[in-house]
Amino acid sequence: MANDELPKLTRRNMSQEVYDILKEKILSKYFAPGQRLNLAEIEQQMGVSRTPLKEALNRLALEGLVEIKPRKGTFVTDPSPTEIAEAFDVRRVLEVYAVELAAKRVTESQLQQLRDKVKKLRSLTEVEDWTQIYQEYVAIDHEFHRLIVEFAGNKRLKELWEQVNTHVQMARARYRSAERELDQAQREHEEIMKAFEARNIDALREAMSYHIERAKQSLLRDLEESKGQKHSP
Structure with a gap:
Protein backbone atom coordinates (compact mmCIF):
# COMPACT_ATOMS: atom_id res chain seq x y z
CA MET A 1 0.00 0.00 0.00
CA THR A 77 -14.05 -11.92 2.30
CA ASP A 78 -14.21 -13.57 -1.12
CA PRO A 79 -17.93 -14.31 -1.62
CA SER A 80 -18.92 -17.41 -3.55
CA PRO A 81 -21.59 -17.40 -6.29
CA THR A 82 -23.99 -19.06 -3.85
CA GLU A 83 -23.38 -16.38 -1.21
CA ILE A 84 -23.89 -13.65 -3.80
CA ALA A 85 -27.15 -15.19 -5.00
CA GLU A 86 -28.40 -15.57 -1.43
CA ALA A 87 -27.60 -11.93 -0.65
CA PHE A 88 -29.61 -10.80 -3.68
CA ASP A 89 -32.51 -13.07 -2.72
CA VAL A 90 -32.69 -11.64 0.79
CA ARG A 91 -32.34 -8.12 -0.56
CA ARG A 92 -35.27 -8.76 -2.90
CA VAL A 93 -37.50 -9.86 -0.03
CA LEU A 94 -36.56 -6.81 2.03
CA GLU A 95 -37.02 -4.28 -0.76
CA VAL A 96 -40.32 -5.70 -1.96
CA TYR A 97 -41.59 -5.22 1.59
CA ALA A 98 -39.95 -1.78 1.75
CA VAL A 99 -41.80 -0.46 -1.30
CA GLU A 100 -45.07 -1.69 0.16
CA LEU A 101 -44.46 0.24 3.38
CA ALA A 102 -43.05 3.29 1.63
CA ALA A 103 -45.98 3.58 -0.78
CA LYS A 104 -48.35 4.01 2.15
CA ARG A 105 -46.43 6.83 3.81
CA VAL A 106 -44.14 8.51 1.28
CA THR A 107 -44.49 12.30 1.09
CA GLU A 108 -44.32 14.52 -1.97
CA SER A 109 -40.93 15.78 -0.82
CA GLN A 110 -39.65 12.22 -0.57
CA LEU A 111 -41.05 11.35 -3.97
CA GLN A 112 -39.16 14.30 -5.39
CA GLN A 113 -35.93 12.95 -3.94
CA LEU A 114 -36.55 9.67 -5.75
CA ARG A 115 -37.42 11.49 -8.98
CA ASP A 116 -34.15 13.42 -8.76
CA LYS A 117 -32.16 10.19 -8.40
CA VAL A 118 -33.90 8.58 -11.37
CA LYS A 119 -33.33 11.73 -13.44
CA LYS A 120 -29.62 11.67 -12.63
CA LEU A 121 -29.39 7.97 -13.48
CA ARG A 122 -31.13 8.65 -16.79
CA SER A 123 -28.63 11.35 -17.69
CA LEU A 124 -25.73 8.98 -17.01
CA THR A 125 -27.10 6.31 -19.35
CA GLU A 126 -27.09 8.82 -22.20
CA VAL A 127 -23.29 8.88 -22.45
CA GLU A 128 -21.65 6.68 -25.07
CA ASP A 129 -19.06 4.95 -22.89
CA TRP A 130 -20.78 3.40 -19.88
CA THR A 131 -17.46 2.23 -18.44
CA GLN A 132 -16.65 5.86 -17.66
CA ILE A 133 -19.76 6.43 -15.54
CA TYR A 134 -20.42 2.98 -14.11
CA GLN A 135 -19.10 3.63 -10.60
CA GLU A 136 -21.07 6.87 -10.35
CA TYR A 137 -24.16 5.06 -11.62
CA VAL A 138 -23.75 2.35 -8.99
CA ALA A 139 -23.37 4.95 -6.23
CA ILE A 140 -26.56 6.80 -7.23
CA ASP A 141 -28.42 3.54 -7.74
CA HIS A 142 -27.43 2.54 -4.21
CA GLU A 143 -28.73 5.86 -2.90
CA PHE A 144 -32.04 5.42 -4.77
CA HIS A 145 -32.64 2.05 -3.14
CA ARG A 146 -31.41 3.28 0.26
CA LEU A 147 -33.94 6.12 0.17
CA ILE A 148 -36.78 3.71 -0.57
CA VAL A 149 -35.82 1.58 2.43
CA GLU A 150 -35.49 4.70 4.59
CA PHE A 151 -38.92 5.96 3.50
CA ALA A 152 -40.42 2.64 4.60
CA GLY A 153 -39.98 3.91 8.16
CA ASN A 154 -38.91 0.58 9.68
CA LYS A 155 -35.63 0.82 11.59
CA ARG A 156 -34.97 -2.92 11.80
CA LEU A 157 -35.73 -3.36 8.11
CA LYS A 158 -33.18 -0.66 7.31
CA GLU A 159 -30.54 -2.32 9.49
CA LEU A 160 -31.06 -5.69 7.83
CA TRP A 161 -30.99 -4.13 4.37
CA GLU A 162 -27.73 -2.30 5.06
CA GLN A 163 -26.09 -5.51 6.21
CA VAL A 164 -27.26 -7.56 3.23
CA ASN A 165 -26.64 -4.82 0.69
CA THR A 166 -23.03 -4.55 1.79
CA HIS A 167 -22.50 -8.03 0.36
CA VAL A 168 -24.23 -7.01 -2.87
CA GLN A 169 -22.02 -3.93 -3.20
CA MET A 170 -18.93 -6.02 -2.64
CA ALA A 171 -19.94 -8.48 -5.34
CA ARG A 172 -20.69 -5.71 -7.83
CA ALA A 173 -17.34 -4.07 -7.13
CA ARG A 174 -15.46 -7.28 -7.73
CA TYR A 175 -17.18 -8.87 -10.68
CA ARG A 176 -18.41 -6.00 -12.79
CA SER A 177 -16.35 -3.23 -14.35
CA ALA A 178 -18.97 -2.16 -16.88
CA GLU A 179 -22.73 -2.63 -16.79
CA ARG A 180 -23.99 -3.94 -20.12
CA GLU A 181 -27.62 -3.49 -19.17
CA LEU A 182 -27.79 0.06 -17.85
CA ASP A 183 -30.56 0.93 -20.28
CA GLN A 184 -32.62 -2.01 -19.02
CA ALA A 185 -31.90 -1.10 -15.40
CA GLN A 186 -33.00 2.45 -16.11
CA ARG A 187 -36.29 1.30 -17.63
CA GLU A 188 -36.89 -0.66 -14.44
CA HIS A 189 -36.17 2.41 -12.30
CA GLU A 190 -38.71 4.33 -14.36
CA GLU A 191 -41.30 1.59 -13.80
CA ILE A 192 -40.68 1.69 -10.07
CA MET A 193 -41.16 5.46 -10.04
CA LYS A 194 -44.32 5.19 -12.14
CA ALA A 195 -45.79 2.77 -9.61
CA PHE A 196 -44.75 5.02 -6.73
CA GLU A 197 -46.46 8.00 -8.32
CA ALA A 198 -49.67 5.96 -8.64
CA ARG A 199 -49.28 4.46 -5.14
CA ASN A 200 -49.82 1.12 -6.86
CA ILE A 201 -48.50 -1.38 -4.32
CA ASP A 202 -48.98 -4.47 -6.50
CA ALA A 203 -47.11 -2.85 -9.39
CA LEU A 204 -44.36 -1.71 -7.01
CA ARG A 205 -43.87 -5.21 -5.63
CA GLU A 206 -43.69 -6.69 -9.11
CA ALA A 207 -41.35 -4.01 -10.48
CA MET A 208 -38.93 -4.20 -7.56
CA SER A 209 -38.88 -7.99 -7.50
CA TYR A 210 -38.13 -8.17 -11.22
CA HIS A 211 -35.49 -5.43 -10.97
CA ILE A 212 -33.45 -7.16 -8.28
CA GLU A 213 -33.82 -10.66 -9.75
CA ARG A 214 -32.60 -9.46 -13.15
CA ALA A 215 -29.64 -7.70 -11.52
CA LYS A 216 -28.77 -10.92 -9.70
CA GLN A 217 -28.84 -13.01 -12.86
CA SER A 218 -26.78 -10.43 -14.74
CA LEU A 219 -24.13 -10.35 -12.03
CA LEU A 220 -23.93 -14.14 -11.85
CA ARG A 221 -23.42 -14.24 -15.62
CA ASP A 222 -20.55 -11.78 -15.24
CA LEU A 223 -19.06 -14.04 -12.59
CA GLU A 224 -19.25 -17.08 -14.85
CA GLU A 225 -17.65 -15.15 -17.71
CA SER A 226 -14.91 -13.92 -15.38
CA LYS A 227 -14.16 -17.49 -14.31
CA GLY A 228 -14.09 -18.60 -17.93
CA GLN A 229 -11.60 -15.90 -18.87
CA LYS A 230 -9.29 -16.94 -16.03
CA HIS A 231 -9.23 -20.52 -17.29
CA SER A 232 -8.84 -19.65 -20.98
CA PRO A 233 -5.34 -20.08 -22.51
Whole structure:
Protein backbone atom coordinates (compact mmCIF):
# COMPACT_ATOMS: atom_id res chain seq x y z
CA MET A 1 0.00 0.00 0.00
CA ALA A 2 1.22 3.50 -0.76
CA ASN A 3 2.00 5.53 2.35
CA ASP A 4 -0.52 8.24 1.55
CA GLU A 5 -3.47 5.97 0.78
CA LEU A 6 -4.90 5.66 4.30
CA PRO A 7 -5.39 8.95 6.18
CA LYS A 8 -4.34 9.53 9.76
CA LEU A 9 -7.31 9.93 12.07
CA THR A 10 -8.21 12.91 14.20
CA ARG A 11 -11.73 12.27 15.51
CA ARG A 12 -12.34 10.99 19.01
CA ASN A 13 -14.30 7.94 17.86
CA MET A 14 -11.33 6.16 16.34
CA SER A 15 -13.05 2.80 16.02
CA GLN A 16 -15.91 4.28 13.97
CA GLU A 17 -13.57 6.15 11.67
CA VAL A 18 -11.34 3.12 11.13
CA TYR A 19 -14.46 1.10 10.34
CA ASP A 20 -15.75 3.69 7.85
CA ILE A 21 -12.43 3.94 6.01
CA LEU A 22 -11.72 0.22 5.84
CA LYS A 23 -15.25 -0.54 4.67
CA GLU A 24 -14.93 2.01 1.86
CA LYS A 25 -11.53 0.60 0.87
CA ILE A 26 -12.92 -2.94 0.74
CA LEU A 27 -15.96 -1.96 -1.34
CA SER A 28 -13.80 0.07 -3.73
CA LYS A 29 -11.44 -2.90 -4.24
CA TYR A 30 -8.44 -1.09 -2.72
CA PHE A 31 -8.23 -4.25 -0.62
CA ALA A 32 -8.82 -7.19 -2.95
CA PRO A 33 -11.12 -10.13 -2.14
CA GLY A 34 -9.10 -12.79 -0.35
CA GLN A 35 -6.30 -10.36 0.54
CA ARG A 36 -4.65 -10.72 3.94
CA LEU A 37 -4.69 -7.38 5.76
CA ASN A 38 -1.39 -6.13 7.14
CA LEU A 39 -2.61 -4.79 10.48
CA ALA A 40 0.74 -3.30 11.50
CA GLU A 41 0.91 -1.35 8.26
CA ILE A 42 -2.67 -0.13 8.63
CA GLU A 43 -1.95 1.01 12.19
CA GLN A 44 1.12 2.92 11.06
CA GLN A 45 -0.56 4.62 8.13
CA MET A 46 -3.68 5.63 10.03
CA GLY A 47 -1.92 6.47 13.27
CA VAL A 48 -4.11 4.24 15.44
CA SER A 49 -3.49 1.60 18.07
CA ARG A 50 -4.50 -2.04 17.79
CA THR A 51 -7.61 -1.68 19.99
CA PRO A 52 -9.74 0.59 17.72
CA LEU A 53 -8.49 -1.35 14.70
CA LYS A 54 -9.62 -4.65 16.20
CA GLU A 55 -12.98 -3.15 17.16
CA ALA A 56 -13.48 -1.99 13.57
CA LEU A 57 -12.42 -5.36 12.16
CA ASN A 58 -14.82 -7.18 14.46
CA ARG A 59 -17.67 -5.05 13.08
CA LEU A 60 -16.56 -5.75 9.53
CA ALA A 61 -16.41 -9.47 10.35
CA LEU A 62 -19.99 -9.39 11.66
CA GLU A 63 -21.06 -7.81 8.36
CA GLY A 64 -19.22 -10.49 6.41
CA LEU A 65 -16.67 -8.16 4.82
CA VAL A 66 -13.63 -9.70 6.49
CA GLU A 67 -12.84 -13.09 7.97
CA ILE A 68 -10.68 -13.32 11.09
CA LYS A 69 -8.78 -16.61 11.14
CA PRO A 70 -6.99 -17.45 14.42
CA ARG A 71 -3.21 -17.73 14.02
CA LYS A 72 -3.54 -16.97 10.30
CA GLY A 73 -4.69 -13.37 10.05
CA THR A 74 -7.55 -11.20 8.85
CA PHE A 75 -8.67 -11.59 5.24
CA VAL A 76 -11.05 -9.70 2.99
CA THR A 77 -14.05 -11.92 2.30
CA ASP A 78 -14.21 -13.57 -1.12
CA PRO A 79 -17.93 -14.31 -1.62
CA SER A 80 -18.92 -17.41 -3.55
CA PRO A 81 -21.59 -17.40 -6.29
CA THR A 82 -23.99 -19.06 -3.85
CA GLU A 83 -23.38 -16.38 -1.21
CA ILE A 84 -23.89 -13.65 -3.80
CA ALA A 85 -27.15 -15.19 -5.00
CA GLU A 86 -28.40 -15.57 -1.43
CA ALA A 87 -27.60 -11.93 -0.65
CA PHE A 88 -29.61 -10.80 -3.68
CA ASP A 89 -32.51 -13.07 -2.72
CA VAL A 90 -32.69 -11.64 0.79
CA ARG A 91 -32.34 -8.12 -0.56
CA ARG A 92 -35.27 -8.76 -2.90
CA VAL A 93 -37.50 -9.86 -0.03
CA LEU A 94 -36.56 -6.81 2.03
CA GLU A 95 -37.02 -4.28 -0.76
CA VAL A 96 -40.32 -5.70 -1.96
CA TYR A 97 -41.59 -5.22 1.59
CA ALA A 98 -39.95 -1.78 1.75
CA VAL A 99 -41.80 -0.46 -1.30
CA GLU A 100 -45.07 -1.69 0.16
CA LEU A 101 -44.46 0.24 3.38
CA ALA A 102 -43.05 3.29 1.63
CA ALA A 103 -45.98 3.58 -0.78
CA LYS A 104 -48.35 4.01 2.15
CA ARG A 105 -46.43 6.83 3.81
CA VAL A 106 -44.14 8.51 1.28
CA THR A 107 -44.49 12.30 1.09
CA GLU A 108 -44.32 14.52 -1.97
CA SER A 109 -40.93 15.78 -0.82
CA GLN A 110 -39.65 12.22 -0.57
CA LEU A 111 -41.05 11.35 -3.97
CA GLN A 112 -39.16 14.30 -5.39
CA GLN A 113 -35.93 12.95 -3.94
CA LEU A 114 -36.55 9.67 -5.75
CA ARG A 115 -37.42 11.49 -8.98
CA ASP A 116 -34.15 13.42 -8.76
CA LYS A 117 -32.16 10.19 -8.40
CA VAL A 118 -33.90 8.58 -11.37
CA LYS A 119 -33.33 11.73 -13.44
CA LYS A 120 -29.62 11.67 -12.63
CA LEU A 121 -29.39 7.97 -13.48
CA ARG A 122 -31.13 8.65 -16.79
CA SER A 123 -28.63 11.35 -17.69
CA LEU A 124 -25.73 8.98 -17.01
CA THR A 125 -27.10 6.31 -19.35
CA GLU A 126 -27.09 8.82 -22.20
CA VAL A 127 -23.29 8.88 -22.45
CA GLU A 128 -21.65 6.68 -25.07
CA ASP A 129 -19.06 4.95 -22.89
CA TRP A 130 -20.78 3.40 -19.88
CA THR A 131 -17.46 2.23 -18.44
CA GLN A 132 -16.65 5.86 -17.66
CA ILE A 133 -19.76 6.43 -15.54
CA TYR A 134 -20.42 2.98 -14.11
CA GLN A 135 -19.10 3.63 -10.60
CA GLU A 136 -21.07 6.87 -10.35
CA TYR A 137 -24.16 5.06 -11.62
CA VAL A 138 -23.75 2.35 -8.99
CA ALA A 139 -23.37 4.95 -6.23
CA ILE A 140 -26.56 6.80 -7.23
CA ASP A 141 -28.42 3.54 -7.74
CA HIS A 142 -27.43 2.54 -4.21
CA GLU A 143 -28.73 5.86 -2.90
CA PHE A 144 -32.04 5.42 -4.77
CA HIS A 145 -32.64 2.05 -3.14
CA ARG A 146 -31.41 3.28 0.26
CA LEU A 147 -33.94 6.12 0.17
CA ILE A 148 -36.78 3.71 -0.57
CA VAL A 149 -35.82 1.58 2.43
CA GLU A 150 -35.49 4.70 4.59
CA PHE A 151 -38.92 5.96 3.50
CA ALA A 152 -40.42 2.64 4.60
CA GLY A 153 -39.98 3.91 8.16
CA ASN A 154 -38.91 0.58 9.68
CA LYS A 155 -35.63 0.82 11.59
CA ARG A 156 -34.97 -2.92 11.80
CA LEU A 157 -35.73 -3.36 8.11
CA LYS A 158 -33.18 -0.66 7.31
CA GLU A 159 -30.54 -2.32 9.49
CA LEU A 160 -31.06 -5.69 7.83
CA TRP A 161 -30.99 -4.13 4.37
CA GLU A 162 -27.73 -2.30 5.06
CA GLN A 163 -26.09 -5.51 6.21
CA VAL A 164 -27.26 -7.56 3.23
CA ASN A 165 -26.64 -4.82 0.69
CA THR A 166 -23.03 -4.55 1.79
CA HIS A 167 -22.50 -8.03 0.36
CA VAL A 168 -24.23 -7.01 -2.87
CA GLN A 169 -22.02 -3.93 -3.20
CA MET A 170 -18.93 -6.02 -2.64
CA ALA A 171 -19.94 -8.48 -5.34
CA ARG A 172 -20.69 -5.71 -7.83
CA ALA A 173 -17.34 -4.07 -7.13
CA ARG A 174 -15.46 -7.28 -7.73
CA TYR A 175 -17.18 -8.87 -10.68
CA ARG A 176 -18.41 -6.00 -12.79
CA SER A 177 -16.35 -3.23 -14.35
CA ALA A 178 -18.97 -2.16 -16.88
CA GLU A 179 -22.73 -2.63 -16.79
CA ARG A 180 -23.99 -3.94 -20.12
CA GLU A 181 -27.62 -3.49 -19.17
CA LEU A 182 -27.79 0.06 -17.85
CA ASP A 183 -30.56 0.93 -20.28
CA GLN A 184 -32.62 -2.01 -19.02
CA ALA A 185 -31.90 -1.10 -15.40
CA GLN A 186 -33.00 2.45 -16.11
CA ARG A 187 -36.29 1.30 -17.63
CA GLU A 188 -36.89 -0.66 -14.44
CA HIS A 189 -36.17 2.41 -12.30
CA GLU A 190 -38.71 4.33 -14.36
CA GLU A 191 -41.30 1.59 -13.80
CA ILE A 192 -40.68 1.69 -10.07
CA MET A 193 -41.16 5.46 -10.04
CA LYS A 194 -44.32 5.19 -12.14
CA ALA A 195 -45.79 2.77 -9.61
CA PHE A 196 -44.75 5.02 -6.73
CA GLU A 197 -46.46 8.00 -8.32
CA ALA A 198 -49.67 5.96 -8.64
CA ARG A 199 -49.28 4.46 -5.14
CA ASN A 200 -49.82 1.12 -6.86
CA ILE A 201 -48.50 -1.38 -4.32
CA ASP A 202 -48.98 -4.47 -6.50
CA ALA A 203 -47.11 -2.85 -9.39
CA LEU A 204 -44.36 -1.71 -7.01
CA ARG A 205 -43.87 -5.21 -5.63
CA GLU A 206 -43.69 -6.69 -9.11
CA ALA A 207 -41.35 -4.01 -10.48
CA MET A 208 -38.93 -4.20 -7.56
CA SER A 209 -38.88 -7.99 -7.50
CA TYR A 210 -38.13 -8.17 -11.22
CA HIS A 211 -35.49 -5.43 -10.97
CA ILE A 212 -33.45 -7.16 -8.28
CA GLU A 213 -33.82 -10.66 -9.75
CA ARG A 214 -32.60 -9.46 -13.15
CA ALA A 215 -29.64 -7.70 -11.52
CA LYS A 216 -28.77 -10.92 -9.70
CA GLN A 217 -28.84 -13.01 -12.86
CA SER A 218 -26.78 -10.43 -14.74
CA LEU A 219 -24.13 -10.35 -12.03
CA LEU A 220 -23.93 -14.14 -11.85
CA ARG A 221 -23.42 -14.24 -15.62
CA ASP A 222 -20.55 -11.78 -15.24
CA LEU A 223 -19.06 -14.04 -12.59
CA GLU A 224 -19.25 -17.08 -14.85
CA GLU A 225 -17.65 -15.15 -17.71
CA SER A 226 -14.91 -13.92 -15.38
CA LYS A 227 -14.16 -17.49 -14.31
CA GLY A 228 -14.09 -18.60 -17.93
CA GLN A 229 -11.60 -15.90 -18.87
CA LYS A 230 -9.29 -16.94 -16.03
CA HIS A 231 -9.23 -20.52 -17.29
CA SER A 232 -8.84 -19.65 -20.98
CA PRO A 233 -5.34 -20.08 -22.51
